[in-house]
Amino acid sequence: MEFDAQVIAAYGRHLRLRDASGRVLQGRPFGRKLQVVCGDQVRCTADPTHDEIHVNEILPRRSLLARSTLRGDAEPVVANISLLVTVIAPLPRPDPFIIDRYLCATSSAGIRALVVLNKAELDIAAELADELAAMLQSFETAGYSVLRCSAETGSNLEALAAELQEATSVFVGQSGVGKSSLITRLVPASAIATGDLDRDAEGRHTTTSSALYDLPGGGAVIDSPGVRDFAPSISSLEARSLGFPEVDRLAPGCRFIDCLHLQEPGCAVRTATESTAMDARRYESYRRLRRLHTDLKAAQGPGKRRGQERA
Ligand SMILES: Nc1nc2c(ncn2[C@@H]2O[C@H](COP(=O)(O)OP(=O)(O)O)[C@@H](O)[C@H]2O)c(=O)[nH]1
Ligand SMILES: [Mg+2]
Numbered sequence: 001m002e003f004d005a006q007v008i009a010a011y012g013r014h015l016r017l018r019d020a021s022g023r024v025l026q027g028r029p030f031g032r033k034l035q036v037v038c039g040d041q042v043r044c045t046a047d048p049t050h051d052e053i054h055v056n057e058i059l060p061r062r063s064l065l066a067r068s069t070l071r072g073d074a075e076p077v078v079a080n081i082s083l084l085v086t087v088i089a090p091l092p093r094p095d096p097f098i099i100d101r102y103l104c105a106t107s108s109a110g111i112r113a114l115v116v117l118n119k120a121e122l123d124i125a126a127e128l129a130d131e132l133a134a135m136l137q138s139f140e141t142a143g144y145s146v147l148r149c150s151a152e153t154g155s156n157l158e159a160l161a162a163e164l165q166e167a168t169s170v171f172v173g174q175s176g177v178g179k180s181s182l183i184t185r186l187v188p189a190s191a192i193a194t195g196d197l198d199r200d201a202e203g204r205h206t207t208t209s210s211a212l213y214d215l216p217g218g219g220a221v222i223d224s225p226g227v228r229d230f231a232p233s234i235s236s237l238e239a240r241s242l243g244f245p246e247v248d249r250l251a252p253g254c255r256f257i258d259c260l261h262l263q264e265p266g267c268a269v270r271t272a273t274e275s276t277a278m279d280a281r282r283y284e285s286y287r288r289l290r291r292l293h294t295d296l297k298a299a300q301g302p303g304k305r306r307g308q309e310r311a
């Protein structure tokens with residue numbers, strides 16, 4: 001018998017599903033091509049001879065966060081989210097270029113973005129504090145909201161909860177920044193227990209899992225494992241601005257309509273780095289992503305396409 005369910009945890013091909021009545025079931029995708037991720041709505045069948053559910057179909061996604069593999073193929077990360085929360089902390093030291101790439105991935109996917117500095121209570125060296133302040137300023141100049149909070153002291157968590165209200169969010173960021181700690185603070189303990197994302201069906205600890213938790217005031221939040229790097233899938237990037245909102249705003253001032261904002265004369269984006277309209281670090285990030293985008297497209301050349309079919 002067919003029924004629909006929501007994927008509330010995914011660790012590789014092991015899935016935790018929740019049906020319409022709220023029952024939690026174990027399942028796996030049926031068919032190797034089905035790339036099911038946390039947040040997906042799926043159509044399933046219960047196999048009467050096994051106590052496992054087959055996921056046969058992914059229902060249309062309202063949004064998708066997708067990364068690019070080194071070969072330039074798109075790989076889904078989480079589905080049906082409306083907000084991406086990039087969590088950073090003074091330690092481990094943030095890499096702003098990775099944050100920029102996450103932010104770019106949201107632009108054309110119709111996903112709102114928020115940057116959260118956690119562990120804001122830490123007493124840090126003046127040099128690092130200045131570096132962080134400049135980094136946060138670069139995101140704000142681009143137009144993103146920034147929130148400083150602490151899972152440790154609870155400071156500013158009401159503001160974070162207000163941002164998450166009614167949204168389906170995903171928390172991304174390096175391992176150790178405090179994503180799980182923040183979620184533990186926002187979600188009632190009872191909801192965490194039923195999710196228990198850190199262990200798979202056999203009770204093993206997993207590091208490659210994402211899990212969804214319902215928020216008390218409505219909405220849900222997806223905890224994700226820390227990643228060292230992230231590149232948005234080629235198809236999820238806008239060809240012109242690569243998802244940099246300030247590039248979108250400035251590009252109409254460029255002399256050439258097809259300006260890539262690199263060496264072209266009369267480029268309004270490059271010129272803006274001399275004022276406050278375009279942060280110089282963000283511009284460097286744009287140049288790097290432009291190079292990566294070109295490389296990934298080349299990796300998708302006709303010779304390499306065939307290997308892709310096997311997946
Ligand atoms: N000082 C401080 N430590 C924190 C804070 N939030 C989390 N931590 C610590 O940072 C470490 C990593 O936290 P965790 O939530 O597992 O990070 P995740 O890998 O991003 O999920 C743990 O030792 C937490 O206790 C915070 O606001 N302040
Ligand atoms: Mg965690």
Ligand SMILES: [Zn+2]
Pocket residue numbers: 251254255259260261262264266267268269270
């Ligand atoms: Zn330009």
